[in-house]
Amino acid sequence: xxxxxxxxxxxxAGVPNRIGPGVTRQKYFLTNKPIDPKHWYDMPVDxxxxxxxxMNVPLTTTEPDLHLPPDQPVQISQRFGTHPRPxxxxxxxxxxxTKDWPDGYWVEFLGLLRQRAPGTVFxxxxxxxxxxxxxxxxxxSGAATVNACNLSVIGSxxxxxxCELYVGPDSG
Numbered sequence: 001x002x003x004x005x006x007x008x009x010x011x012x013a014g015v016p017n018r019i020g021p022g023v024t025r026q027k028y029f030l031t032n033k034p035i036d037p038k039h040w041y042d043m044p045v046d047x048x049x050x051x052x053x054x055m056n057v058p059l060t061t062t063e064p065d066l067h068l069p070p071d072q073p074v075q076i077s078q079r080f081g082t083h084p085r086p087x088x089x090x091x092x093x094x095x096x097x098t099k100d101w102p103d104g105y106w107v108e109f110l111g112l113l114r115q116r117a118p119g120t121v122f123x124x125x126x127x128x129x130x131x132x133x134x135x136x137x138x139x140x141s142g143a144a145t146v147n148a149c150n151l152s153v154i155g156s157x158x159x160x161x162x163c164e165l166y167v168g169p170d171s172g
Contacts, residue, residue: 003020003021003023003024003026004024004025004026004029006020007020007026007029007030008029010029011029016031017031018030018031018032019031019032019051019055020032020051021034021035021039021040021047021048021050021051022034022035023035023040023047024040032054032055033054035047035050035051035054036050036054045062046062048062049062066157066161068154068157068158068161069154072154072155072157072158073158073161073162075155075158076155076158076159076162077162080120080122080146080159080162083119083120083144083146084118084119084120084144085119085120085164086117086118086119086120086163086164086165087119087120087122087159087162087163087164087165088113088117088119088120088121088122088163088164088165088166088167089121089122089123089124089148089159089160089163089165089166089167090106090109090110090113090121090122090123090124090167090168091124091125091166091167091168091169091170092106092123092124092125092129092132092133092136092149092168093125093126093128093129093169093170094168094169094170095170099169099170100169100170101169103132103135103136106136107136107139107140109167110123110136110137110140110145111139111140111141111142113142113143113167114140114141114142114143114145115141115142115143116142117142117143118143119143119144119164120143120144120145120146121143121144121145121146122145122146122148122159122163123136123137123145123146123147123148123149124148124149124151124156124159124160125149126149127149127150129149130147130149130150133147133148133149134147
């Protein structure tokens, strides 16, 4: 299974400390005590919280607390502040091609979103997604939609922090 392979590979490579939650067969290749099986099917962040708790590592929160350079929120506000709220971010792409949606799915989803949602939809992704974003926006209508694929990583993070909702095809 997915959780056993990295632990097994580390064991084969002779890595002396192999730490993980110990889900299913993974526990045989780890050097730490596995977490309670009742956590095996929790959300991944909760599995990791159970792991650090079992190892007596303090964890005050699992909520993200991204610290951005102070000028970034100001730049986002200056650039997009006139766009109506709520702001919804739509993240194109995925960590692997199999985790992305085909354009037909995106057109259908974005079209329905633009018809039903008030506010503004921001299409985010890397520079390589910009042309795709333009095509998806051109094929749909409704709520204001902005191609924000040209933002830097920090700029995208600042925009996402200001959005009320993020939708993407991947676990991000």
